[in-house]
Amino acid sequence: xxxxxxxxxxxxxxxxxxxxxxxxxxxxxxxxxxxxxxxxxxxxxxxxxxxxxxxxxxxxxxxxxxxxxxxxxxxxxxxxxxxxxxxxxxxxxxxxxxxxxxxxxxxxxxxxxxxxxxxxxxxxxxxxxxxxxxxxxxxxxxxxxxxxxxxxxxxxxxxxxxxxxxxxxxxxxxxxxxxxxxxxx
Amino acid sequence: xxxxxxxxxxxxxxxxxxxxxxxxxxxxxxxxxxxxxxxxxxxxxxxxxxxxxxxxxxxxxxxxxxxxxxxxxxxxxxxxxxxxxxxxxxxxxxxxxxxxxxxxxxxxxxxxxxxxxxxxxxxxxxxxxxxxxxxxxxxxxxxxxxxxxxxxxxxxxxxxxxxxxxxxxxxxxxx
Numbered sequence: 078x079x080x081x082x083x084x085x086x087x088x089x090x091x092x093x094x095x096x097x098x099x100x101x102x103x104x105x106x107x108x109x110x111x112x113x114x115x116x117x118x119x120x121x122x123x124x125x126x127x128x129x130x131x132x133x134x135x136x137x138x139x140x141x142x143x144x145x146x147x148x149x150x151x152x153x154x155x156x157x158x159x160x161x162x163x164x165x166x167x168x169x170x171x172x173x174x175x176x177x178x179x180x181x182x183x184x185x186x187x188x189x190x191x192x193x194x195x196x197x198x199x200x201x202x203x204x205x206x207x208x209x210x211x212x213x214x215x216x217x218x219x220x221x222x223x224x225x226x227x228x229x230x231x232x233x234x235x236x237x238x239x240x241x242x243x244x245x246x247x248x249x250x251x252x253x254x255x256x257x258x259x260x261x262x
Numbered sequence: 263x264x265x266x267x268x269x270x271x272x273x274x275x276x277x278x279x280x281x282x283x284x285x286x287x288x289x290x291x292x293x294x295x296x297x298x299x300x301x302x303x304x305x306x307x308x309x310x311x312x313x314x315x316x317x318x319x320x321x322x323x324x325x326x327x328x329x330x331x332x333x334x335x336x337x338x339x340x341x342x343x344x345x346x347x348x349x350x351x352x353x354x355x356x357x358x359x360x361x362x363x364x365x366x367x368x369x370x371x372x373x374x375x376x377x378x379x380x381x382x383x384x385x386x387x388x389x390x391x392x393x394x395x396x397x398x399x400x401x402x403x404x405x406x407x408x409x410x411x412x413x414x415x416x417x418x419x420x421x422x423x424x425x426x427x428x429x430x431x432x433x434x435x436x437x
Contacts (some may be wrong), residue, residue, distance in 0.1 A: 104424035108417040112304075115297060115416060119305025133330060136321060144318035150307060230301075231294040238290050 084168040093165040103166060106159045111157030114233070118226045120149040128198075128219035130210025137206045138262040169242045177240070180232040186226045266435060270354040289352045293358035296345040300416055302338035306331040307377075307412055314391070314405045324391035331421055333379065360425040361432035366418035369411050376408040 078086070087093060096102045126132040127141045164171055172178045198205075198215030205212055211219070273279055282288050313327040322330070350357045357363045362398035384391060425432050 101427045104421055104427050105417075107424075108420040111300075111420045112413055112416050113299065115301040116308065117301075117303035118298065119303075120308070122301065123305055123309070132334075136319075140321065144309075144312070148312075162384065164297050227298055230297050231291075234290045234294045 080172070081169075084172050087165040087168040092162060093168070096162060096166045102165070106162050110156055110159035110163060112160060113152045113154075114230065116152035117149055117156055118230060120145045120152065121222060121226055124149075125219040125222045128211040128215045130208075130216075134209040138211065139202060139206050139231065166238055167240065171236065174236055174240050176232050176235040180229055180236060183225050183229050183232065187222065187229070190218055190221045264435060266358050267355075270358040273354040273358075276351075279354060280352050282348070289349065292345050292352065294346045295331060296342060296349065299338045299341040299345065300419075302334050303342065303434065304416065305411060306335040309372070310335075310380075311405045311409045323378065323388070325384060325388040332381070338376070353381055357422060359429045359432075359435040360422045361435065362418045362421040362425055364435075366415050366422070369415040369418065372413060373408060373411040374406065376411065378406070380404075 096106065123133065123145050124142055125138070127134070133141050194215065198211050198218065201212070205215075210216060241250055274283075282292075309331050310324075310327060311317060313320075313322070313324055319327040321329075421427060
């Protein structure tokens with residue numbers, strides 16, 4: 078199955094159809110997507126600033142990480158689940174969008190960045206755990222993380238501004254053309 | 263026409279509003295900064311609530327945890343206020359004629375009040391927060407409520423873009 082057929086299949090799936098046919102589902106899913114991603118960024122930033130020696134320096138890195146990361150992962154799960162639902166609803170619209178493609182690439186880069194951290198600074202954490210800042214590899218990972226996540230947020234916003242929904246919900250009681258003019262995303 | 267609608271129409275003709283409408287990248291940029299600041303604020307509130315519950319930051323007192331996150335919470339809220347005002351100026355009818363916007367403002371006021379009350383209590387009896395208060399059921403309820411109020415404000419903020427979800431309830435503002 079080629080990409081176009083796969084996208085069409087996703088868009089025709091039961092959840093995608095249900096979301097498109099509902100007035101409230103897509104807005105609600107997008108709202109919880111924002112809630113999840115803000116918590117991902119906010120909690121990750123706590124850890125990045127600790128690596129850089131800019132905040133929480135009176136606590137060990139591992140103490141901060143164990144307090145923060147479970148919430149980061151929980152928020153990430155919410156963000157991915159809602160993101161997948163938004164994607165399948167309008168798969169053919171999002172897939173070719175360059176901002177969406179850049180966002181997916183940066184998400185992959187954040188995974189690579191995390192792996193680099195595990196293979197470098199994380200291995201010697203016993204030596205620097207209580208130091209105010211991490212060794213250079215850890216500090217570079219922290220800067221990359223902050224830049225990548227802020228970029229993901231900006232790109233996500235641009236996806237919203239550059240892709241009209243594949244199928245607008247239809248409700249005879251609502252003048253959607255008038256709303257579209259009044260309410261840009 | 264309701265007063266708020268007339269005000270929105272007037273505001274959208276002012277020079278700052280016209281400037282924000284002229285450059286298409288401005289509103290999404292301001293929104294992006296707004297979202298980043300939400301992340302800072304929500305994470306700070308979450309960590310303070312977790313500390314009150316004794317789940318995180320346990321090697322710090324509640325006051326010390328507040329010393330760590332309080333300035334970020336304040337700074338984040340200032341950025342949210344400024345970018346929020348810019349978004350109102352940039353798209354007056356979209357914000358001011360949305361029921362979600364006014365519900366959000368109500369929750370922001372409640373959330374800010376709860377944070378202010380927490381800070382006043384912390385200044386007056388900081389040590390008690392590490393013993394009795396942290397195990398007091400009412401305090402914990404208020405702490406969770408504070409987090410939920412801010413989360414709900416985030417959800418309502420995004421729903422401003424989809425005010426039709428309220429159906430006829432939001433019609434009164436437009437009239």
